[in-house]
Amino acid sequence: MPDTDAPASPGPQEDVVDLLLAQHAEIERLFLLVIGGTGDTRRDAFDDLVKLLAAHETAEEEVIHPLARTLPGSGGDAMVDERLAEERQAKETLQTLIAGGVDAGGFDTGIVLLRDAVLTHSRYEERYEFPHLRQHVPADRLRSLATAVRAAEATAPTRPHPSAQSAKGNLAAGPALAVVDRVRDAIRKPSKS
Template sequence: MIVTQVHQRDVVDVLLAQHEEIKALFSRVAAAQGDRKREQFYDLVRLLAVHESAEEQLVHPAARKAIGEGNERIVDERLHEEAEAKRTLSDLYDLGVDHPEFNDRLTLLAENVVAHATNEEREEFPLLRSHVGPERLQRMASVFEAAEQAAPTRPHPSAGESATANIVFGPPLALFDKVRDALRKS
C-alpha cells in the first residue's frame, strides 16, 4: 500500500494566497475606472486591513517567539512597514479614487506592499515553517481566518500594530467599519 501525505493548508499557505490576491487587486484597481475602480479599491482596503490585523494578532507574535532573541528586527521591520502602509492606505482612502494624485499614490503603495510581502516571504515565513510544527501552523490557519472575521475593514493607523492593540481596539473598530460598509452599500 502506498501512503501519500496530503498537505493541509497552514497559515503560511493562507498568507501566500492572500499576498497573490492583494497583488491582483492592486492591478485591477489601477486598470479600473469610475465606480468599478471605487469598488475594487474598497475590496483592496478591506483585504489589506483584515490581513494586517490578523497578522499582527497571530503571525508576528508567533514569528517573534519562534526566531528567539537577537532576531527581533525581522518582525520589528515588518511591523514598521505595516504601520507605514496603514497610514498611506488611510490617506489614500480619504483622498478618494477620483483625486488626480490617486493613481500615483496607489502605485507607490503597491510597490511598498509588494516589497513588504516579499520580505515576509523571504524572512519570516521560512522561520515559521522551520520553527513551528506543521500541526500548529495548520491550527494557526483556522485562528487566522477567525481573527480576520473580527478585524476592522479599514486601516486605523492610530490603533497601533501590536497584538494587544489589535485585540483591544479591533472588535469595536470592526463593528464601526461594518456599519460604515453597510451604509455605503445602501
C-alpha cells in the same frame, strides 16, 4: 471578483503560510485591478483591497508576528519591528487614499507607491518570516494557525487603523473599530447602486 468579506474556509491541509501566500497573491491581483481599472470596477476593487489589507495585517499582527518574535534564527524582535513599521506606513498611506477617493488628484501616484511598498513588505515576509515559521513550527500547528488567522480576520476592522498595531492594541481596540467600520460600510453600500 471574490467576496473578501466571506473568505473561503481553509482546506484541511492548508497551513497559515499557504493562506498568507494566497492572500499576498490576491492583494497583488487587486492592485492590478485598481491601477488598471476605471469607474465602478476600480472603486469596487479598491474597496476589496482596503478590506483585505486591513483584515490581513490585523491577523498578522495578532497571530503571526508575536509567534515570529519567538522563533530561533528569525531575527525576532528586529525583524517584526521592521514589518510593523512597514505596515504602519502603508496604513497611513491607505488612509490618505481612502479619504481622497479613487477619483482624487494624486490617487494614481499614491496607489502605485502603496502597491510598491505593500508588495515589498510581502516579499520580506515571504523571504524572512515565513521560512522560519515552516522550519520551526510543527505542521499541525501551522494548520491550526490558519484557523486562528481566519478568526482574527473575521473580527478585524475593514479599514486601516495605524494606532492599533500590536496584538494587544488590536485585541483591545479592534472589535470596536471593526463595528464602526462595518456600520460605515453598511451605510455606504446602498449609495453604490
